[in-house]
Amino acid sequence: MASIESYLQETPEKMFTxxxxxxxxxxxxKQAPIERIVITGSGTSYHSGKQMAKQMQRLLQFEVVALYPFEITTETFLKESDKTLVVGISQGGSSYSTYHAMKIARSCGCMTASMAGCENAYIDEVADYVLTVYCGEETAGAKTKGFYCTKLNLLLLALNIGTAQGQISEETYEKEIAAAKAAAEHFKAVYDVSEKWIEAHKETLTSAEEIRITGPASLYGDILESALKLLETMRCPVTGYEFEEFIHGIYNAINEKSTVFILDDGNEPRTNKMKEVLSGWSDSIFLITNYESEQADLVLPTVKNSEALTFNFIIPLQLICAKIPTLRGVDPSTPKDPDFHMKLGSKKMNK
Known part of the structure; x- marks a missing residue:
């Protein structure tokens, strides 16, 4: 089985593909008469939709929302839905919950599309449009490469629909593509800086008992994904919150056992004060930025485009997932119970 690290290293090449x-x-x-997009999926798949929905909506100038499969019922589509596209995402392509959400959407008159990380996926069976995410196989339980590639696939979906509908100019299209390519080109530099930082702090990270992540609304899907990956691999309590939500109560749980990662892209003026206050309660408060700051623990050489930051900013947190669990006696690429989905009947298992 390939490692999380090797899949991360493959990501830039897959993005270009x-x-x-x-x-x-x-x-x-892109030729379909689409006036609304609903993205659905669980875990990493949901987070990819959550992260990209606002950007897609801005580009398309119509509603784009991300919903968990359990949120999709016939009541989700109370109005005429023949111009609604429901995009079902499943990295392995075998999620029963995503499949059933797509079936409900179809029964309500919606168009459906599938985004799986493999061809001939189970969810393709209920898709009018098969939009495979060409990221290649990812056998590690904690997905990383597929997260970036799915986000890019969603962006490209919006760009293609918007261009066909006349909502997006050729200039805007080229600008968005150039930003995504630039993010892919910055990936290795961010990876290398993150790797050095993790090595220097490995003892502190290895002893983490509980982890909190907070950051700007613009990275909310990425924050949720970081929390999920750390929880999957570090196997300790982990939660992620948008900055304002963190302020509204979450801070009460921070104590000397807490490890907190604060992400800042330069748009939150209270970040330094947050670090200062929390550092009075814990020695493991880490500020990660993409700009020089005396308060920053790790400065990332990311792409400059603010919307393309999603392809760079959480690399250090994913790399922690690859490197630190082994020091805790955990194989981060292997789920705790490889047969869990078979036991729970939550995925269609390959024969």
Missing amino acids: IIEKADELFAKV
């Missing part, structure tokens, strides 16, 4: 294949992949769906 996905961009190259976009014209062909979205040729049919």
Whole structure:
């Protein structure tokens, strides 16, 4: 089984591949009369939709929302839904909950599309448009490469629909593509800086008992994903919150056992004060930025484009998932129970 690290290292190359294949992949769906998009999936798949929905909505100038599969019922589509596209995401392509959400959408008259990380996926069976995420196989239980590639696939979906509908100019299209490519080009530099920082702090990180993550609304999907990955691999309590939500009560739980990662892209003026206050309660308060700051513990050489930061900013947290669990006696690439989904009947298992 390949490691989380090797999949992270593959990510930039896969991003370029996905961009190259976009014209062909979205040729049919971009001609559909779409006026609303609902993205659905669980875990990492949901987080990819949550992270990209606002950007897609800004580009398309119509509603784009991300919902968990359990949130999708016939009441989700009370109005005429023949111009609603429901995009079901499942990295392995075998999620029963995503499959059933897509079936409900179809029964309500919606168009459906699938985004799986493999071809001939189970969820493709209920898709009008098969929009495969060409990231290649990812056998590690904690997915990383697929998260970036799915976010890029969603961005490209919006760009192609918007261009076909006349909502997005050729200039805007090229600008968005250039930003995504620049983020892919910055990936290794961010990875290398993160790797050095983790090595220098490995003893503190290894002893973490509980972890909190907070950051700006613009990275909320990434914050949720970071929390999930750390929880999956570090196997201790982990939660992630948007900065304002963290202030509203969550801070009460911070104590000497807490490890807190504060993400800041330069748009939150209270970040330094937050670090100062929390550092009075715990010695493990880490501020991660992409700008020089005396308060910052780790400064990332990310892409400059603010919306493309999503392809760079959480690399250090994912790399912690790859490197630190082994020091805690955990194989981060292998789920605690490889047969869990079979026992729970939550995925269609490959024969």
